[in-house]
Amino acid sequence: MAQQSKINSAPEATRGPxxxxxxxxxxxxxxxxxxxxxxxVSSVTFDPKARTFWHTHPNGQLLVVTKxxxxxxxxxxxxxxxxxxxxxxIPPMVEHWHGAGPNGTFTHTAINPNVSxxxxxxxxxxVTDEEYRIAH
Amino acid sequence: MAQQSKINSAPEATRGPxxxxxxxxxxxxxxxxxxxxxxxVSSVTFDPKARTFWHTHPNGQLLVVTKxxxxxxxxxxxxxxxxxxxxxxIPPMVEHWHGAGPNGTFTHTAINPNVSxxxxxxxxxxVTDEEYRIAH
Numbered sequence: 001m002a003q004q005s006k007i008n009s010a011p012e013a014t015r016g017p018x019x020x021x022x023x024x025x026x027x028x029x030x031x032x033x034x035x036x037x038x039x040x041v042s043s044v045t046f047d048p049k050a051r052t053f054w055h056t057h058p059n060g061q062l063l064v065v066t067k068x069x070x071x072x073x074x075x076x077x078x079x080x081x082x083x084x085x086x087x088x089x090i091p092p093m094v095e096h097w098h099g100a101g102p103n104g105t106f107t108h109t110a111i112n113p114n115v116s117x118x119x120x121x122x123x124x125x126x127v128t129d130e131e132y133r134i135a136h
Numbered sequence: 137m138a139q140q141s142k143i144n145s146a147p148e149a150t151r152g153p154x155x156x157x158x159x160x161x162x163x164x165x166x167x168x169x170x171x172x173x174x175x176x177v178s179s180v181t182f183d184p185k186a187r188t189f190w191h192t193h194p195n196g197q198l199l200v201v202t203k204x205x206x207x208x209x210x211x212x213x214x215x216x217x218x219x220x221x222x223x224x225x226i227p228p229m230v231e232h233w234h235g236a237g238p239n240g241t242f243t244h245t246a247i248n249p250n251v252s253x254x255x256x257x258x259x260x261x262x263v264t265d266e267e268y269r270i271a272h
Contacts, residue, residue, distance in 0.1 A: 003227035005210045010221025028221075030200050036227040037196040037249045039175065060173040064166050064245070066202070074141045085146025085164075091139035091172040109200070113173045113249055 003036060016044070020123045022099075023050025030109075038114050045107040046070065051099020053126050056092075058118035062111040063088040063098060070106035071135050072098045079135035082108075097127045101136060139172060152180070156259045159186025159235075166245075174250050181243040182206065187235020189262050192228075194254035198247040199224040199234060206242035207271050208234045215271035218244075233263045237272060 008031065016025030024047040031041040043066065054075065063072070064087045072088050073079035075095035082088060082098075090096060100106035112120040144167065152161030160183040167177040179202065190211065199208070200223045208224050209215035211231035218224060218234075226232060236242035248256040 003230065005208065005227065005230055005232060006225040007208065007216055007218060008223045008225070010219065030221075030223045031198050031225060034225050036225050037198055037247070039198055039247060039249050041198055041200060041223065041247065062167050062173055062175055062177055064177060072141070072143065080143055082143060083146065085166075087144045087166045087177065089142040089144070089167060089170050089172050091141065094139065094141060096141060109245065111173070111175060111177060111247055113175050 006034075006036075013045070020053050020055070021050065022053070022126055023047055025050050025052075033115060038116050040112045040115050040120055042110045043107060044110055045105060046100035047105055048100050049102055049132070051127050051132065052097045054095055054097050054124040056095050056122045056124070057090060057112060057120065058092055058122065059112065059114040060092045061090045063090070064109045064111075066107045066109055068100065068104050068106035070098060070100050070108070072096065073135055095124065099127070142170075142172075149181070156189050156191070157186065158189070158262055159183055161186050161188075169251060174252050176248045176251050176256055178246045179243060180246055181241060182236035183241055184236050185238055185268065187263050187268065188233045190231055190233050190260040192231050192258045192260070193226060193248060193256065194228055194258065195248065195250040196228045197226045199226070200245045200247075202243045202245055204236065204240050204242035206234060206236050206244070208232065209271055231260065235263070235268075
């Protein structure tokens with residue numbers, strides 16, 4: 001039987017768990033696990049100062065900023081400001097975090113490819129307040 | 137040498153070519169070809185009545201509507217209305233088109249996985265005015 005296109009109507013956001021995020025973060029899974037493309041797509045909104053824990057992706061990740069100004073930091077390098085329309089290409093197994101600046105909300109779309117081959121994300125330790133302070 | 141994260145600052149839109157699109161369409165390549173994820177990500181804005189030609193994707197495609205109301209039609213099936221926050225999961229080699237409704241602009245993000253394996257898209261014939269009229 002031929003595969004069919006599937007439409008997913010605007011899904012609800014859920015709170016990002018405190019084991020992976022610091023502060024208030026809302027995750028909307030726009031496209032969940034699917035055999036057709038093996039990509040997962042989420043929209044993630046961070047309140048001011050909210051951020052991911054340090055983490056890696058077995059198959060890399062793409063971020064596209066859709067609202068606000070935030071930070072992206074690769075382990076051992078300075079944090080970078082990222083703005084609406086900017087994208088980040090993250091290689092497999094590169095440790096990093098991303099999140100909001102101190103004064104405004106920040107939203108990005110996150111795209112994880114080939115998730116059936118090794119999973120989407122490996123969560124590590126929290127970004128400390130000191131690490132966050134140094135970022136900006 | 138370890139791979140590094142790459143930031144691409146808000147790129148410019150370019151006009152979608154008349155060999156693949158009917159009407160005025162603007163394509164912003166947010167993430168171009170990259171070995172890190174093998175995914176290409178674009179934002180595409182359609183003026184009222186503008187649309188893609190019929191086409192297929194060798195490795196499928198994901199669409200996420202970011203603004204307005206548009207149409208998605210798989211060959212041989214009725215067109216479907218798609219709205220902000222909706223996503224479409226398109227299997228490999230399924231013939232389809234997408235575009236704006238008659239009265240407003242429409243923007244979606246398009247994600248093409250595994251583009252090094254067979255390419256991103258095979259363009260076919262234009263969606264005729266009659267096919268477009270029947271869609272709505």
